[in-house]
Amino acid sequence: xxxxxxxxxxxxxxxxxxxxxxxxxxxxxxxxxxREIRLFMAANRELERAREVVGPDVPVVDDAMQIVNHPDxxxxxxxxxxxxxxxxxxLKAIENGKHVVTANKKLLAVHGNEIFARAQEKGxxxxxxxxxxxxxxxxxxxxxxxxxxxxxxxxxxxxxxxNFILTEMRDKGSSFADVxxxxxxxxxxxxxxTFDIEGHDAGHKLTIMASIAFGIPMQFDKCYLEGISQLDGxxxxxxxxxxxxxxxLGLTRRTDAGIxxxxxxxxxxxxxxxxxxxxxxxxxxxxxxxxGPTLYYGAGAGALPTASAVVADIVDVARLLTADPEHxxxxxxxxxxxxxxxxxxxxxxxHSSYYLRIAAADRTGVLAEITRLLxxxxxxxxxxxxxxxxxxGSAEVVILTHRVQEKQVxxxxxxxxxxxxxxxxxVRLRMEELNG
Amino acid sequence: xxxxxxxxxxxxxxxxxxxxxxxxxxxxxxxxxxREIRLFMAANRELERAREVVGPDVPVVDDAMQIVNHPDxxxxxxxxxxxxxxxxxxLKAIENGKHVVTANKKLLAVHGNEIFARAQEKGxxxxxxxxxxxxxxxxxxxxxxxxxxxxxxxxxxxxxxxNFILTEMRDKGSSFADVxxxxxxxxxxxxxxTFDIEGHDAGHKLTIMASIAFGIPMQFDKCYLEGISQLDGxxxxxxxxxxxxxxxLGLTRRTDAGIxxxxxxxxxxxxxxxxxxxxxxxxxxxxxxxxGPTLYYGAGAGALPTASAVVADIVDVARLLTADPEHxxxxxxxxxxxxxxxxxxxxxxxHSSYYLRIAAADRTGVLAEITRLLxxxxxxxxxxxxxxxxxxGSAEVVILTHRVQEKQVxxxxxxxxxxxxxxxxxVRLRMEELNG
Numbered sequence: 001x002x003x004x005x006x007x008x009x010x011x012x013x014x015x016x017x018x019x020x021x022x023x024x025x026x027x028x029x030x031x032x033x034x035r036e037i038r039l040f041m042a043a044n045r046e047l048e049r050a051r052e053v054v055g056p057d058v059p060v061v062d063d064a065m066q067i068v069n070h071p072d073x074x075x076x077x078x079x080x081x082x083x084x085x086x087x088x089x090x091l092k093a094i095e096n097g098k099h100v101v102t103a104n105k106k107l108l109a110v111h112g113n114e115i116f117a118r119a120q121e122k123g124x125x126x127x128x129x130x131x132x133x134x135x136x137x138x139x140x141x142x143x144x145x146x147x148x149x150x151x152x153x154x155x156x157x158x159x160x161x162x163n164f165i166l167t168e169m170r171d172k173g174s175s176f177a178d179v180x181x182x183x184x185x186x187x188x189x190x191x192x193x194t195f196d197i198e199g200h201d202a203g204h205k206l207t208i209m210a211s212i213a214f215g216i217p218m219q220f221d222k223c224y225l226e227g228i229s230q231l232d233g234x235x236x237x238x239x240x241x242x243x244x245x246x247x248x249l250g251l252t253r254r255t256d257a258g259i260x261x262x263x264x265x266x267x268x269x270x271x272x273x274x275x276x277x278x279x280x281x282x283x284x285x286x287x288x289x290x291x292g293p294t295l296y297y298g299a300g301a302g303a304l305p306t307a308s309a310v311v312a313d314i315v316d317v318a319r320l321l322t323a324d325p326e327h328x329x330x331x332x333x334x335x336x337x338x339x340x341x342x343x344x345x346x347x348x349x350x351h352s353s354y355y356l357r358i359a360a361a362d363r364t365g366v367l368a369e370i371t372r373l374l375x376x377x378x379x380x381x382x383x384x385x386x387x388x389x390x391x392x393g394s395a396e397v398v399i400l401t402h403r404v405q406e407k408q409v410x411x412x413x414x415x416x417x418x419x420x421x422x423x424x425x426x427v428r429l430r431m432e433e434l435n436g
Numbered sequence: 437x438x439x440x441x442x443x444x445x446x447x448x449x450x451x452x453x454x455x456x457x458x459x460x461x462x463x464x465x466x467x468x469x470x471r472e473i474r475l476f477m478a479a480n481r482e483l484e485r486a487r488e489v490v491g492p493d494v495p496v497v498d499d500a501m502q503i504v505n506h507p508d509x510x511x512x513x514x515x516x517x518x519x520x521x522x523x524x525x526x527l528k529a530i531e532n533g534k535h536v537v538t539a540n541k542k543l544l545a546v547h548g549n550e551i552f553a554r555a556q557e558k559g560x561x562x563x564x565x566x567x568x569x570x571x572x573x574x575x576x577x578x579x580x581x582x583x584x585x586x587x588x589x590x591x592x593x594x595x596x597x598x599n600f601i602l603t604e605m606r607d608k609g610s611s612f613a614d615v616x617x618x619x620x621x622x623x624x625x626x627x628x629x630t631f632d633i634e635g636h637d638a639g640h641k642l643t644i645m646a647s648i649a650f651g652i653p654m655q656f657d658k659c660y661l662e663g664i665s666q667l668d669g670x671x672x673x674x675x676x677x678x679x680x681x682x683x684x685l686g687l688t689r690r691t692d693a694g695i696x697x698x699x700x701x702x703x704x705x706x707x708x709x710x711x712x713x714x715x716x717x718x719x720x721x722x723x724x725x726x727x728g729p730t731l732y733y734g735a736g737a738g739a740l741p742t743a744s745a746v747v748a749d750i751v752d753v754a755r756l757l758t759a760d761p762e763h764x765x766x767x768x769x770x771x772x773x774x775x776x777x778x779x780x781x782x783x784x785x786x787h788s789s790y791y792l793r794i795a796a797a798d799r800t801g802v803l804a805e806i807t808r809l810l811x812x813x814x815x816x817x818x819x820x821x822x823x824x825x826x827x828x829g830s831a832e833v834v835i836l837t838h839r840v841q842e843k844q845v846x847x848x849x850x851x852x853x854x855x856x857x858x859x860x861x862x863v864r865l866r867m868e869e870l871n872g
Contacts, residue, residue: 001762021584021726031651031774032583034762129581135727137581145565145573147468148457148747215467273709273733283731290457291571291744294734297709298727308727311584323759326437326470338467 004033004318005040007067007098009089010079011050011060014103014130015042017303018077018310019054025311033315043067068093075317077310078102083110094118094126099321101313103130103306109204112211112218116331123325127313132205133158133282135305136298137312142212142286143333149288151213153253155434158205160280160300161189161196162228162248166265167278170236170245176229188280198227199248199263206250210261213286214254214342215334219261222344226264235357235427238398239267242383244355244431245275251432258343260350267355267400267431273297274434285434293435348407353382355400356409357427358416362395366421370397373419377412379404394423400431440469440754441476443503443534445525446515447486447496450539450566451478453739454513454746455490461747469751479503504529511753513746514538519546530554530562535757537749539566539742545640548647548654552767559761563749568641569594569718571741572734573748578648578722579769585724587649589689591870594641596716596736597625597632598664598684602701603714606672606681612665624716634663635684635699642686646697649722650690650778651770655697658780662700671793671863674834675703678819680791680867681711687868694779696786703791703836703867709733710870721870729871784843789818791836792845793863794852798831802857806833809855813848815840830859836867 006022008015022029022039030036043064044050050060064080067073068089076093080086083106090107093100094115102108108115108128119126129139133156142151157163161183168179180197183189195201207220228248236246249266252259268275273295277283282300287293299305320328330336360366367386374381380402387396401409413426442458444451458465458475466472479500480486486496500516503509504525512529516522519542526543529536530551538544544551544564555562565575569592578587593599597619604615616633619625631637643656664684672682685702688695704711709731713719718736723729735741756764766772796802803822810817816838823832837845849862 017726025584025586025726028586029584031770032766034766034771034774135724136730137577140576140581141573144752145576145748146744147751148461148465148744150461150464271712273712276707276709276712288571288744289461290453290740290747292735292741294572294732296730296732298730304726305728308582308584308724311726312581315583316580319763319765320759321763323756323763327755327757327759329755330468330470334467335470338470 001035003036003038004321005038005072005074006314007040007070007073007076008042008079009064009067009077010081011042011044011053012079013303014306014310015079016053017307018079021304021307021311029311029315033318035318037314037318040073041067041070064089065092068096068098073098074321075099075101075314077314078104079310083107087111090115091118094122094124097122097124099125099317101127101310101317103310105131105201105204105208109207109218109220112208119331120336125317125320125328126331127317128208129313130306130309132208133284134298134300134302135308136282136284136296136300137309138209138284138296139212141296142209143329146286146288146291149290151254152287152289153251154209154213154284154286155249155251155274155432156206156209156282156284157247157274157277158250158282158284158300159196159202159248160282161193162202163277164188164280165197166228166246166248169233170240173233173237175233176231197229199225202248202250202263206252206261206263210252210259212333213252214259215332215339216259216342217339219344222261224262224264224347228265231265232427235355235429238357239355242385242400243270244268245270246429247275249432255345255351257349258345261344262347262350264430267429268434272434348410350406351403352406353401353403353431354409355398355429355431356413358397358399359394359423360397361421362393363421367397369419369421370416373415374401374412377408379408379412437471439472439474440757441474441508441510442750443476443506443509443512444478444515445500445503445513446517447478447480447489448515449739450742450746451515452489453743454515457740457743457747465747465751469754471754473750473754476509477503477506500525501528504532504534509534510757511535511537511750513750514540515746519543523547526551527554530558530560533558533560535560535753536562537746537753538562538564539746541567541637541640541644545643545654545656548644555767556772561753561756561764562767563753564644565749566742566745568644569720570734570736570738571744572718572720572732572736573745574645574720574732575648577732578645579765582722582724582727585726587690588723588725589687590645590649590720590722591685591687591710591868592642592645592718592720593683593710593713594686594718594720594736595632595638595684596718597629598638599713600624600716601633602664602682602684605669606676609669609673611669612667633665635661638684638686638699642688642697642699646688646695648769649688650695651768651775652695652778653775655780658697660698660700660783664701667701668863671791671865674793675791678821678836679706680704681706682865683711685868691781691787693785694781697780698783698786700866703865704870708870784846786842787839788842789837789839789867790845791834791865791867792849794833794835795830795859796833797857798829799857803833805855805857806852809851810837810848813844815844815848
């Protein structure tokens with residue numbers, strides 16, 4: 001059979017890893033795919049750097065449009081990132097009838113509906129395993145592996161930078177700021193870390209997973225984002241005393257009222273496997289009605305792990321190049337005409353358990369006032385610990401609640417904060433059992 | 437599009453679960469598959485029981501050959517088990533040009549080469565996700581998700597009965613016999629538990645995974661099997677003191693000399709995720725050269741979890757019914773003409789670290805004799821603990837070794853057992869780091 005010609009757009013970290021894997025494992029890959037998969041052409045702004053990576057046999061251009069318009073390119077691999085030039089290139093590739101493999105989570109979470117609609121019209125595939133959790137084959141698991149299930153929820157540690165920071169904060173008792181500086185020094189965090197630590201990156205990935213799990217359009221604008229930059233080391237410590245770990249979790253759940261779609265620091269019981277996923281590693285739990293809870297773990301970023309997913313997508317696309325579009329796995333797991341417009345719930349309508357930390361005056365009756373306000377708002381208490389009084393006569397009360405709607409907790413917190421005996425804001429973290 | 441007609445052979449636990457999932461999630465499944473998947477006919481020895489499960493609309497026969505020979509059946513689902521009647525039915529179905537979905541690990545591990553060769557000739561698919569680790573989509577992950585990788589090793593907790601027993605032995609400090617009795621009472625172990633506790637079941641599953649990971653034929657007869665029935669609770673306790681958990685692990689590894697293929701109780705460092713997979717749950721680790729270590733976790737048995745995999749296979753096969761055979765994922769992940777005959781290593785040629793427990797006289801010089809014999813055989817020691825002397829003047833010495841070839845350890849053990857100061861047999865368990 002003819003070799004498959006790959007046009008590689010973007011020869012940075014992941015692009016370089018993709019070139020490496022295609023070359024190093026060429027024999028293994030062709031034993032699987034039944035045909036040669038060949039790096040045919042590469043595009044990169046910096047020509048020299050790209051030439052060093054892809055070697056002398058692969059032509060390198062500085063205008064990626066040349067790849068998109070080249071008649072002999074079978075599959076366009078978009079590893080440029082962002083949603084300006086990358087979007088233009090992907091849409092043009094689709095228009096030209098080319099299949100696309102991309103690792104670009106932002107592009108899909110924000111413009112996916114448009115891109116998949118165009119791909120559907122033109123009968124081409126857009127594959128995106130590398131866009132979520134690096135090399136872990138989670139898109140394949142959700143779209144194909146769990147296709148018998150009504151998926152109930154997905155919860156993932158899907159941002160390595162944040163997980164590294166949280167792991168270090170716990171292990172070393174360091175502050176967020178100190179660990180962030182260390183992560184930047186080690187190359188685990190960008191100079192501007194906002195995208196990672198404020199939950200945007202996790203939100204893009206979660207949006208994509210929710211779409212294929214529930215058969216809904218991509219709706220990143222409705223995804224609730226709360227990062228870890230405001231997290232106080234004390235709360236990690238108190239959580240641990242209560243038997244919990246704090247993780248930045250992307251969580252999406254189907255409920256009768258609609259779909260919860262949210263990224264935030266979350267307390268998880270320490271005996272769950274996912275609570276023990278540390279450092280830069282990623283893990284995704286998916287609960288299906290037939291299979292029950294499952295977990296998928298591995299490297300969520302990095303040159304070779306992400307390239308592993310890019311090349312797996314290339315092999316998948318290569319296998320189906322000449323097959324009828326109707327026999328392919330639908331882009332969003334469900335047939336395009338069978339997507340549903342189930343509403344995404346605003347954050348104050350979600351249900352969760354909560355961790356509350358309250359700075360209260362250390363005097364008789366304060367606890368009674370606080371617990372009465374919780375009870376008045378229909379909130380029952382699972383655990384309560386009081387930490388010793390400070391020199392200034394204030395104590396800290398830590399409360400774990402049972403499941404309740406978020407707006408009720410917010411109402412209770414407003415009342416608690418209004419008490420004379422309570423100082424400052426109440427710290428509120430969400431808590432998930434993840435046990436079924 | 438036409439509905440897909442399923443012929444279900446065997447309406448026991450998994451067959452019943454399959455009928456349930458197909459019915460309960462019919463809407464969800466057709467939204468994904470783009471066509472209706474219909475239980476067309478069922479076969480079961482006990483007609484009444486099958487009728488209760490599949491309902492009045494599905495014809496039930498007591499001779500499964502009627503399904504295999506029915507012109508309107510598109511996909512035959514074999515859930516009878518064993519390798520006599522099931523083999524005959526599967527081969528006949530293939531001869532009749534029907535696609536097959538099976539959960540039958542023994543059939544594939546023992547007769548897979550013949551079955552896949554016939555399927556290849558006839559251009560039909562034989563799908564078997566449910567044969568390994570229940571609902572966990574591990575076959576899909578290995579065959580497709582990791583297709584870019586040179587897979588280096590796979591290690592799995594793939595027998596729920598054994599894992600339940602080991603978990604209970606550790607948690608409660610009970611003996612193997614007591615826990616086995618409890619497992620039988622709870623329905624987690626069969627009346628004759630040999631198949632599970634002596635590693636046969638895990639060996640079948642491991643054989644299948646090794647085949648698709650490395651592109652080698654199925655060779656169950658070369659799989660080393662050692663179960664948990666001889667395991668002493670003391671060794672679980674000592675292992676724990678040293679920071680390890682004991683798991684029945686199926687392990688296959690590619691080395692320069694050949695492929696290791698072995699099932700045995702194994703010490704694993706307690707901070708590995710897989711060391712914390714407890715009860716009847718399953719987990720498989722796979723290490724690829726690009727992606728690094730990955731882990732897949734979920735229910736490895738049970739009606740609905742296994743049905744989840746059966747139905748996922750049905751959806752996969754339904755999608756590719758009319759596609760060219762050459763575009764499908766090869767049965768054994770690699771193209772049939774690209775399989776390799778890499779040798780499977782005999783057990784005494786594998787490399788591992790070891791846990792040794794030695795009953796030695798509690799007197800000066802014994803430790804020196806033992807450690808000298810280890811050194812003479814090229815074995816270096818990672819840790820050594822001596823447990824207090826018994827009333828009879830004997831003590832127990834527990835040693836963890838560094839990596840070494842098994843035959844060297846066996847030689848050293850023979851010399852140690854020959855010492856006057858050593859009583860009885862040396863207990864030897866294998867130990868794996870599973871960290872890369």
